[in-house]
Amino acid sequence: MYTLGKKLRFSLFGKSHGPCVGCVLEGVPQGTPIDMESLAHDMALRKPSKGIGTDRVEADKVDVICGIEDGKADGNAIILEIANGNVDDSKYLPFEETPRPGHADLPALLALPKFDIRGGGQFSGRLTAAIVAAxxxxxxxxxxxxxxxxxxxxxxxxxxxxxxxxxEDAKRSEGFPTRACTPELDAMMSDCIMAARKDMDSVGGVVECIVTGLPIGFGGIWFDSLDAELAHAVFGIPACKGVEFGKGFDITRMRGSESNDAYRMKDGRIVTKTNNMGGVVGGMSDGADLVFRAAFKPTPSIGAKQETVDLKTCEDAELEIKGRHDPCIAPRAASVVEAVTALVLADQMERGL
Amino acid sequence: MYTLGKKLRFSLFGKSHGPCVGCVLEGVPQGTPIDMESLAHDMALRKPSKGIGTDRVEADKVDVICGIEDGKADGNAIILEIANGNVDDSKYLPFEETPRPGHADLPALLALPKFDIRGGGQFSGRLTAAIVAAxxxxxxxxxxxxxxxxxxxxxxxxxxxxxxxxxEDAKRSEGFPTRACTPELDAMMSDCIMAARKDMDSVGGVVECIVTGLPIGFGGIWFDSLDAELAHAVFGIPACKGVEFGKGFDITRMRGSESNDAYRMKDGRIVTKTNNMGGVVGGMSDGADLVFRAAFKPTPSIGAKQETVDLKTCEDAELEIKGRHDPCIAPRAASVVEAVTALVLADQMERGL
Amino acid sequence: MYTLGKKLRFSLFGKSHGPCVGCVLEGVPQGTPIDMESLAHDMALRKPSKGIGTDRVEADKVDVICGIEDGKADGNAIILEIANGNVDDSKYLPFEETPRPGHADLPALLALPKFDIRGGGQFSGRLTAAIVAAxxxxxxxxxxxxxxxxxxxxxxxxxxxxxxxxxEDAKRSEGFPTRACTPELDAMMSDCIMAARKDMDSVGGVVECIVTGLPIGFGGIWFDSLDAELAHAVFGIPACKGVEFGKGFDITRMRGSESNDAYRMKDGRIVTKTNNMGGVVGGMSDGADLVFRAAFKPTPSIGAKQETVDLKTCEDAELEIKGRHDPCIAPRAASVVEAVTALVLADQMERGL
Amino acid sequence: MYTLGKKLRFSLFGKSHGPCVGCVLEGVPQGTPIDMESLAHDMALRKPSKGIGTDRVEADKVDVICGIEDGKADGNAIILEIANGNVDDSKYLPFEETPRPGHADLPALLALPKFDIRGGGQFSGRLTAAIVAAxxxxxxxxxxxxxxxxxxxxxxxxxxxxxxxxxEDAKRSEGFPTRACTPELDAMMSDCIMAARKDMDSVGGVVECIVTGLPIGFGGIWFDSLDAELAHAVFGIPACKGVEFGKGFDITRMRGSESNDAYRMKDGRIVTKTNNMGGVVGGMSDGADLVFRAAFKPTPSIGAKQETVDLKTCEDAELEIKGRHDPCIAPRAASVVEAVTALVLADQMERGL
Incomplete structure (x- = not known):
């Protein structure tokens, strides 16, 4: 299984074309109330939106195998399963010979003996359903x-x-298919996606994540630090190519006198005058909102003809991908970014960092 | 201890003002030749350069406590220690009351009971000496x-x-104090640093890391993936605010037809026509050079007066930091980025990913 | 979850009165053939035997959730589930107030908030079904x-x-309800159990486990040693009160000149003249059969009236346990001892110890 | 390193003929007072006693490398080192060809490439000094x-x-070289050891360990249980061949009505009328004293001629071991049993089991 966390330990299992995907979540304290309706809301945000998303929609009902009783964690491991709908596996067979550029196909076929490419196997974005559930x-x-x-x-x-x-902007974005913050931006982003779809192409996007309410000192040091563990989890999401906190790469062009967030007292609390650090210094929260961005590349599955190689003949080849795909993954990725963020933060909270 | 890796397991210990910093490295196969001169070369690259670096220079001699015999790993845990030179602890005492903006001081003082701030305690960049050694x-x-x-x-x-x-450019940069690739860039970057120093200020920088020779399929899936584990380790380095692979954040503005790296056969080997992905797809190497960048913020310790708060009186306060600091940490950070990259890759190699 | 192993990692989940018990088995190499009929044979040996066992019999069908395809491990985590039959929970309610002597009731009720005692909760011997499956x-x-x-x-x-x-004796014992090695012993042991049952009482027993085919040097050192890891796993089985290897406690009364197993060459192989060590020296196999014994206490659930305390009134109380129980657990425990032994040895094999 | 524990994590390093043996102890809460004199007392009890022990005596001074300041744990990893005295390595060379019966020599030489047999390498009882320190x-x-x-x-x-x-008896035994509880028993046990020494032979012994003060419910379930984790650690001590709790193997001959420890109220506390279980039921403390015994085999190194094989010629051979050895290891093993017991219990305490 693919795991995350030390005390709140998340493990992912299943494959795109098996009976289900699922996860084990260990370390949820006994008695923790778990609202399944709130969980269903999270699952719904990960679903593709009409128009800008893929046509294929799964039910994504979360089955509790064990660990939750009468709406509360019973202190043992929680196991969740999400049934896989009917996938047309035949479409994936060509990729065994002519791997899709930008996909895991080539390394997976060369590194994993007898890799089962149908549905993307254990690499499939389908598994993010279990991440969102946990x-x-x-x-x-x-x-x-x-x-x-x-x-x-x-x-x-x-x-x-x-x-x-x-x-509040972030919460409001849940009402827009593109996860934009305003109707105007939603329209523009939607147009951008639809234009790519019309060209049988795809586009990328940047998800920004905001966390409020972290106490000063939340987090850890060195490889246990807040940003290191978050980056680990976020880069674990397929298609992520970059992560930055606060001003991120732009901070390198500032001077220290400008980038340092000065401290002030306000209503008896310590606050920062600016938030260039994105709420994290030395691996721990400085009390400002935690802010980071994740870059998601354009969906590699596109309808246009692409250059690849034939693994059997060892010659150059061409490839046309058929089937339904999201022309932009960022709006759906947002809910996965939130999910791994929640898993990392709750683990750090339980570890007392 | 602060640990990294599963099979090749690195653990960091020590404090800035204790007798030594050091590390434990478990999982080095018995018989692995270890060249201590090559190790000394790595240690030297981490030292501050005359002019652009801090005036304080440590000997940084690596002592082998156990695990290496006759120039070879003996199959047991390797323990390395690096003695701390004489640090003037008195300079750190004001920070217990007036924490330095941009530093770990505030969260450390509020989260860790009886945090010993001298030399930065366990947060000190001094510990990166042990990272570079391992x-x-x-x-x-x-x-x-x-x-x-x-x-x-x-x-x-x-x-x-x-x-x-x-x-080759990267290797050539070892000859320049700023770790630039050419004399011209070295001069310009050096000027930039010296200008900041003159203003009692600091600047940031971006380190780019390149790895050659990874076979196609090297790496793992989900949270074991090459990029996720590297990002975890690199964000574990103090002052890192961003990590991106290949085109990184810029890839989000490309279309899939452009960003996908097409495969071609060349001299009997599969190669990519471009390297927008930075050599990693689906968490594994696609055979192209692994390329990623890490953003390092301006050194937070600057000579100019800064706004902070007084933790005893709970009032606004001002702070002037005295002492010797690097006006730009990026050139020294480069060797630490390489070190954690080596630790992550060697661990993945040993795990057979 | 309750786990065992490092590379072949076994985790146990479920409760006696939940929908199922089950386990996760990580680290089974891709392509390993898995014969479900052989697995069913193992499950059958754990079932109670007519007469000497409890009247309650479960179907114990093993459901594969993921990780096995076309009779082979697919390289991902294997998840097995075994449905729980209909348990009469009402019988357990008195034990919430008057804990059963010799059982986990008292410590569980005092240590675990809101412990659900029905069926023994997560302590139930029912979970050994999942151990035997893995x-x-x-x-x-x-x-x-x-x-x-x-x-x-x-x-x-x-x-x-x-x-x-x-x-061969051990294998032959599979044909006898008491797991004795001969019909005569089976009759005597059966009589002993039936006599206890007639008195509404119970008896204990000693299970001996034999492993052949371990190469010299199989195992590890210190806390990784063959005997330490086996003892850990065997003591993890409920009701186990002692474990000894080879001559065990009796070896303390021997002298070294007698207890040391001399080495001899035989047909080109190194063999031991005796097997006082039970096949393990310094934590590793010496090539002789691995032999150890595990002591199982008499089943604590007996029909006779017993002294206990009332946790509500904090006064002395009496207790009569109704329901069906095995008057001797040793014959069924044998298959659980074999199962944990297999899990430990296969893990050590995969770790290359 | 060889590790024990999850939250209080102990790791052992070093070799008999290297510069030192030592250990890392992670998870000691910041501020824990550590009395080095009490530690020296523990170290002294592990030393060989005049007459019944080996003539070779080491200073066994414990050096603190990091983690303890001003008599208190500073919250970081504690590293302890104990220098090795001058060992005459030459005596071990014959064992590379003619392995000592009852020792790790044969499996170590066959399983570990280039095993360095001098002083017993990483198998040496010398490493127990670091166990006792931690x-x-x-x-x-x-x-x-x-x-x-x-x-x-x-x-x-x-x-x-x-x-x-x-x-109290156990504490009084610290005053007797044999760790007997009375002067009479000490004399008899001493005679028994001296008789074996006179014959150039050795004897075994049984160490009994008693723990008072565990609250009801201390411990865990299944593979986390009190007895399973203790047995793991105790079997990790070289020469241990058996572990039993309470009545141990003898309990198998009792009936449940006799073996179950009845509960009674006494002075407002729940107590057991007997202690057949050795203070542990279902993996957790029942409030009675924790009592277990560990069997230690006769020291395998004896002066008498022994039968072995020659690994070079692959023929039968004879061996005479020269040098100084304890004719009975049990009295010294007692302090190691106490040490691993302390490590396991403190880990479970920190884990909140």
């Missing part, structure tokens, strides 16, 4: 301590949201 | 399999190296 | 390398088998 | 919670202490 439980653990997670699309293709955004 | 061993394990790691400064402040660079 | 897979992995595990009842109550026994 | 810290953590550990020799060879013993 993340929903972690989110509820955090909410009970006043820690709230939100996200939105900072950009889609070349459409960028240039305003400063807070947790 | 990384040197990992680097030698990789080199034996034809895997070579290099790095250079892609930018310092607003001076950016805009050319495409390869492993 | 152990069956491990057993097949070992058999492929010529390593064979068997066990038998060395004693039941005061009926002791005083002969030296080998793997 | 155990001393764990013991102090437990004592602060009212949990006290003692041990004594229940038997040496055929001299058995047949009385019921408590913690």
């Amino acid at each position: 993340g929903g439980i972690a989110r509820q653990m955090l909410a009970a301590k006043g820690i709230v997670i939100g996200s939105f699309c900072r950009s889609i293709g070349n459409v960028e949201d240039c305003d400063e955004r807070g947790i | 990384g040197g061993i990992a680097r030698q394990m990789l080199a034996a399999k034809g895997i070579v790691i290099g790095s250079f400064c892609r930018s310092i402040g607003n001076v950016e190296d805009c050319d495409e660079r390869g492993i | 152990g069956g897979i491990a057993r097949q992995m070992l058999a492929a390398k010529g390593i064979v595990i068997g066990s038998f009842c060395r004693s039941i109550g005061n009926v002791e088998d005083c002969d030296e026994r080998g793997i | 155990g001393g810290i764990a013991r102090q953590m437990l004592a602060a919670k009212g949990i006290v550990i003692g041990s004594f020799c229940r038997s040496i060879g055929n001299v058995e202490d047949c009385d019921e013993r408590g913690i």
